[in-house]
Amino acid sequence: MKQYYILIGKEEFIIADSTISRTSILDAAEEVLRRFGMAKSNLSDVARALGVSHAAIYRHFDNKAALREAMAERWLNHVMEPLNAIVANNDEPEIRLRSWLDTLRAFKRSRALTDPELFAMYMALTAEAADLLHRHVEDMLEQLTVIIADGIAAGVFAPCDARESARAFYLATTRFHHPSHAGEWELSDSDINYEITWKLLMNGLTIRS
Template identity: 35%
Template sequence: MEKISLDKEIILNATEEVIRRFGPEKANISDVAKSLKVSHAALYRYYNGKTDLWKAVTERWLSNLHASSKNILSEDNPADIKLFRLLEEFAEAKRRSSINDPEMFANYLKLAQSSMDVIEKSIEDGINCIKEIIEQGIKEGIFFEEFPHQAAIAVYHATSAFIHPNSFKAHNRKQNIESVINLLIRGLKNPNK
């Protein structure tokens, strides 16, 4: 018998708490039900099992992780400054999370190995943010690019090495990030400006 009124947000909050408490390897849907004081079956009214619930948690976590990136898009800055800030934020967001929220970061890595659809959506969102800034730069006359979407894909892939956990403790990480970003921005710039 349900003791509290459930909705997806309450379930996602509880699931994050359970993952943080037990870790992604040991946490399970029964732990979530127990923390909410509901039956295991009550959760199945909202999610089709652990995989569906863990995907939803990871998707929300990624969205929250990249919220500051979305804020950069609305800044009143020229496109080259925005792009630098955005790419730097992309590189640092996951590294910060691996330090500040290691269980949720581990959950993200686990999901990345088994289910690519949430990860692919996050990549697509990142590419679209870059494309928006490149298009702004074209309008401003800062960037010269005939195919902004393809350029955004290239820029994303060129910087994606910095979102991989193996890069987080690399010597000269910040300098390397800045060098790659500056190189990419120079490549996008209008040669007449």
């Protein structure tokens, strides 16, 4: 069986022709974009990194735009996976809501802090995929709607339009998780602002005796 070499970072791996997959292409594309930047990277660079021809790439992606959108989608899916688990667990609604927000915030802060170059790259990729980004936000709003609706049903949250409250909650917390605010996340007052925003939102949502 014919073999190819793939270079990911400083590690070189041998892969067989039959194992050239979307995942291996996306991994290679990420490294190519990291090395050459958004403007200078192209499908030829990705094919070269994998040791294959253009045809091997085109079997999975129609063009450069499709590859970039797939990269953005994979990044957003990484964000959604832990959030989906939180929505589905059996914790009390207020605990799930706090865990959802903490997890989203921690994911974004961690990526921005540990690999700012890669974080900036994915910011640019998601900005290119407007429809994909819109669906991602809608999915997060649906998650929040489910948690808030559960809280209303349990008598923990005051009766309200769960969808409207979800949108208000998302918008009110945007500065703590939206990449455009990444420059503010490590400021000295960031944690304090996070806590007072959370308290205000809970005062609005919870039923007070």
